[in-house]
Amino acid sequence: MVATFTLNVDYGGTDAAPGSSPTWTNLRFRTDDLNTQDLTNPVPIVAGLVKYSYARAVYVKCSAAPDTQVDNFKTYTDGGGFGTGIVTSYRTTFPTKNSGSSSGYIAATGTPGDTGTELVSLYGGAKADLFGKTSGSPLTGPTISEAGSIINDIGETTNYLILQCAVNGDTAAPGLKTAETITFQYDEI
């Protein structure tokens, strides 16, 4: 059987105990810890400042199991991005998330309507530009912390991929941005 997957987002709740875990449809970077598909609380453009979206804790979740296993996730983009002054960052290591634990989850914080807490301040570690990861230089991950470091059953997941948008008030242009595509590559047998 061919494995199928969704991209999910954990938000709300408290550290290690997210409040909601829906599939991440029409994903948006907002300045609140909600997943609402509307235009409230966008990331503002303020001269002289960099404003952040709330950090998003996303993961890949299995919705139909493979014959044997899936592993070796790679993530990459077309290298485009959302334009001048907007940087979409990812945390370079992947906090623990699996079918039995959300121990790596940290509830996103910030000031609603203004800015989120910068992701390295929130999670520690380091970050890099997601749109710097292309097919010629893919991101190795998100990693897997299910048994055997493989996914072989419905409901199993990757670890968290932490994402955040930063908006430079001196260079970013206002308005809705064209949607970008993320490619997930993985090995199945």
Added chain:
Amino acid sequence: MQFTWRAVYSDGTWLDEGKYPEIDRTRLSEFLLLDSEKHVRVRMHFFPGQKLIYRKRRLGKLAPATGEIIVVGTIHVCGFHENRDGTNVQMLSFLFPDGHIELMDRFRADKANFEPFGELMEAER
């Protein structure tokens, strides 16, 4: 194009695509990739000491409206590795969705499609 595998044994019997770990590697003679009309697109011959490795490398795009990761292509990566005079030697075949094939004697880390596998299964080591 859709492809499936077939493991052919030394006695002429075979095992069609199913549970990959159930391939009897002690009797494996050939590993085939077949198209939907059962035509052979790749035939890999095995000699003693050569160990089969195989993965379907899925390329998935996020469908924004549903959150589903839609498979837009599959690269079938099959090959073998063996220890030859203390050196690990590989031969790899990459069968792409359009039917073309690329051959290499090693994985390469500078292109996502040709990246190494994750951890090998016990039977593959």
